[in-house]
Amino acid sequence: MLWLAKGLGRGGAEQLLLNCVRHADRSRYDIEVAYVLPHKDALVPALEAAGVPVHCLGGAPGRRWPLRLRALLAERRYDLVHTHMPVPAVAARLLRPGGGRRPRLVHTEHNLWERYRLPTRWANALTYGRNDAVVAVSHAVAAGVGRRRAGDWLTVVHHGPDLGGAPSGPAARRAARAELGLPEDALVVGTVGNLTAKKDQATLLAAFALLRDKEPDARLVLVGSGPLEAELRARAGDGVLFAGMRADVPALLPGWDVFCLSSRQEGLPVALMEAMASGLPSVVTRVGGMPEILDDDVEGRLVPPGDPARLADALAELADPVRRGRMGAAARERAGSFDVAGAQRAIERVYARVLAN
Incomplete structure (x- = not known):
């Protein structure tokens, strides 16, 4: 075939x-x-x-x-x-x-x-x-x-996802942050996706700027490339890292605290399933198949697309390590069904x- x-x-x-x-x-x-x-x-x-x-x-x-x-x-x-x-x-x-x-x-x-x-x-x-x-x-x-x-x-x-025995735990977290040049104690939000209008990283950048008002040491990592890269780089403020297209995403996930997708359209993104399997809480838009695998306020937060303020508020909620830990554990458990x-x-x-x- x-x-x-x-x-x-x-x-x-x-x-x-x-x-x-x-x-x-x-x-x-x-x-x-x-x-x-x-x-x-x-x-x-x-x-x-x-x-x-x-x-x-x-x-x-x-x-x-x-x-x-x-x-x-x-x-x-x-x-x-x-x-x-x-x-x-x-x-x-x-x-x-x-x-x-x-x-x-x-x-x-x-x-x-x-x-x-x-x-x-x-x-x-x-x-x-x-x-x-x-x-x-x-x-x-x-x-x-x-x-x-x-x-x-x-x-x-x-x-x-098929993470193939990807690393986890404190050592993996330190290695991932060292690879990306991220501070050990910063709140790190990560996203994976082509830099296109569909993924709407422009809304994520606007939300992250609002988040930095509350969490000035926060970092945002964008993994991916695409036709909007130059435009998005021009929009980006302090604390934003464009990591490009990467083959080692499963090894980078332990270095993040929150996974985020600001998409306007989705089928069912593999990146979200990988993040959940890695034990990350997620903030994603309520589009496509994402609400089928993530329940709001359980494994993460669901927000409307195209709303930087709502997205920033949800990310700020997950600045609380206790809340992140609870949702991350729920995400890993839910991922057992993938x-x-x-x-x-x-x-x-x-x-x-x-x-x-």
Whole structure:
């Protein structure tokens, strides 16, 4: 089978591919991966180290990648193509031979449809019925997909992080803070995500400025890169560290006190699940699937999107170490229900069902 993605950078959806490969039933399924954007290749070495052949469809000129996909499908004659991200998924649906012949098509929906640009939404809508099955990463995502077709065609699968024995405890905390140059006794808020309008780090920066009025020694760490980096750097005040794209996020998490996502849209972010599994309390916006795994005032705080004052107030509440400790312990306990191996088994049950038809 072929897993098809737009890129293999360090985004959450891409990381899920690597996590699932590690838990796939390789005695039953021969998995290959293809991707479109050649510059987004950070996870290629890890996939190849796991014994997965990887095909880059992009290159100069990049617009020819659908032709390369068609050639790959014809050459390899896959039984099943599992698509991720809408643009390559549309191409796979259009390139599949008519009459329902193989390959079967399974699509994972990672985001709310409202996030997509209008041409993408139209292309998605016109071809979506060609999917043999759809997996949604949260019930919030499924609610949008479910309006398009009824029946057992749609399955919700909550994925989970695969931290791989990441360090924890006081020594890990000291090492993480030393790596980032953070004071040992400062309140540290961390976030992970591409620097885009969807993630809305601008609201987080405004909230952090308000937090510094109450906690002048606080620090904010932004892990990620993206098109808004220059604009966000211009907005940032004292105490803000842009850490760039990192491969060692699980090792950095013990150095933070609070995890935060100020997103305006989400499916179900892997970064939040990783933070909870690391025992961090979180302040996140009440969007997408995040309220499905974090209860307000239990594992953290839920706040409205686009509201710096409410976000700052929630972060200030977690300046209290007792409150942080209680919520962090609850987050770690809740994370015990995140099961990447179980998620992959659920996806393989979807594979078995569509391949049997």
